[in-house]
Amino acid sequence: MAEPQKNAENGIHIRNLYKIFGHGAAGYVDMVKKGMTKAELNEKHGHVLGLKDINIDMPGGDIFVIMGLSGSGKSTLIRHINRLIDPTAGEVLVGDADVVKMNPRELRDFRRHKTAMVFQKFALLPHRNVLENTVYGLEVQGVPRARQVESAMRWIERVGLKGFEQKYPNQLSGGMQQRVGLARALTNDAPILLMDEAFSALDPLIRMDMQSVLLDLQKEIKKTIVFITHDLDEALRLGDRVAILRDGEVIQQGTAQDIVLNPADGYIANFVKEVNRGRVIRLDAVMAPINAGAQPASVRAHADTTLDEAATMLTKAGQTELSVVNGNGEQIGRLDLQRIISAMVTPAAGN
């Protein structure tokens, strides 16, 4: 079983990353640094600016979500982490190693032992059954067959595919195929899991289901997960931290709550409008200070509780006020139903 890997060694740090698509791209980085825009570069030189000055820190052991619409460069960005795409300039540091500077051999070792990837279109080997697909990463590493199978069977069962080992991908539904993709990545037992729009091709219900599977798994595996999505709800649900990408630039990064409460610009505010705030905002962000001398409310809730959960607690208890407590059980604030509801409602447009 994978040890909890919450440590700096598996954090990912992206520094001043640029990607320009086209011939002799390196020659254009300076122009972009001096302020040439994506449109100008394309018009004058016929080159496409994929990523511009990306700086992101992904702490080890967390789920980091990169969200953006199509064409924002999010799939390009995740492919820089295991260098399926070579950057034009910049650094990708995993622990102490710069992925960009690795030679082909080091890169292959890095991909075999440090990362595993799940793909939007599943990318399973159609001529191999579920078991043979799942062992692929270990097979490539040269692990003995018995250990390959043992490890694969455990993850196949864990993602709920027990009994399907001998089926071919074509015999499975999309959701089941992506479970295979997930099992294949987990069997690799790498500390970093790269998920490129892994759930985007699935039906909404199955997608919710897979998100739950992932969150559940993460509690025990504690991997560094980089998750790409175009769906803000998915981003806010999964991400410990979220970065929003637009036209190849990061326009905001922070926790889900940061983004909902303080959108960096109108573009993000527009997105955030449709979000269910009750599920994102936590009590400590909106609580009121303790009233000196007042009796603590009988309902107590941890500061990390979402507004949604708090409202449910209050309704069930038939109360209108609760105490917000920290991890040691000390009261650090209070909140009444009125305040909870007003925080849950989207601020009217124009505010």
Next chain:
Amino acid sequence: MDWLTRFPHMDDDTLRVLKKSIDEGFRGFTRAYGDSIEGFFQPLQYFLIQSERFMTNTPWPIILLLIAAIAWFATRSWRIVISSVVTLLVIGYFDMWDDTMKTISMILVCTILSIVLGIPIGIAMSRSDRLQSWINPILDIMQTMPSFVYLIPVVMLLGIGKVPGLIAVVIYAIPPMIRLTNLGIRQVDRDVLEAADAFGSSSWQKLKNVQMPLALPTIMAGINQTIMMALAMVVIASMIGVQGLGQPVLKAIANQYFTLGVFNGLAIVGIAIVFDRISQAYGKRLQRHLEVIHG
């Protein structure tokens, strides 16, 4: 206005000298290197003789059983097994068994040689656009140049016999093998290749685990085409001493023996159909995993 009605061509004398010097150059080359080239092809000669000896010396019921067994394991279809056996029985009944065995032996060696040479060339070609742009026109020449033309240098170098016949047949039959290997590998889904890369596959692991298995149905189509084209060359190859069903046909052409020609021609058609059905059904069986769709 003479130049309008008569195409202005190279001076007659120059042209004659040019042809003569090329001829002499090649003849010199033949004299100088003919023996060593023949030595180079010696293993092929051995291979051909052994395979022909096996096909003609083994008692016919065993050969029949062998072919039926191959047909069964390749196709798992009784229909194909039975029709193959019946075809061979009819051919034997009309007294063409020995010639047919010689032809099958030739086709066998030629197909194996085409696979052994064609697949590596096809793989190399799939990995380099530049190499592809060099090999493609060569393949075009091999397929469109009238076979009689390249029989001339082959015969000058190696004389008349099995080996020059084999070389002529392979030149004609190998292009689909190379082309379809190249095509099959190039058509492998990019997403799947990316996944193989992401898990750290080496280039050999990618070829072995992903590219070849996924290209295999296309490669099988190439093998099928190669067999068919080799059979089509049987008559022409018999002109330079290859024994088998081609020689009676050649005799029939020279002497206007209508029935002899038709019988041997039909025998060629018969074994062509047998090989075609077996290799196609095998190719289909390789794709079984694609047929069961989730529904």
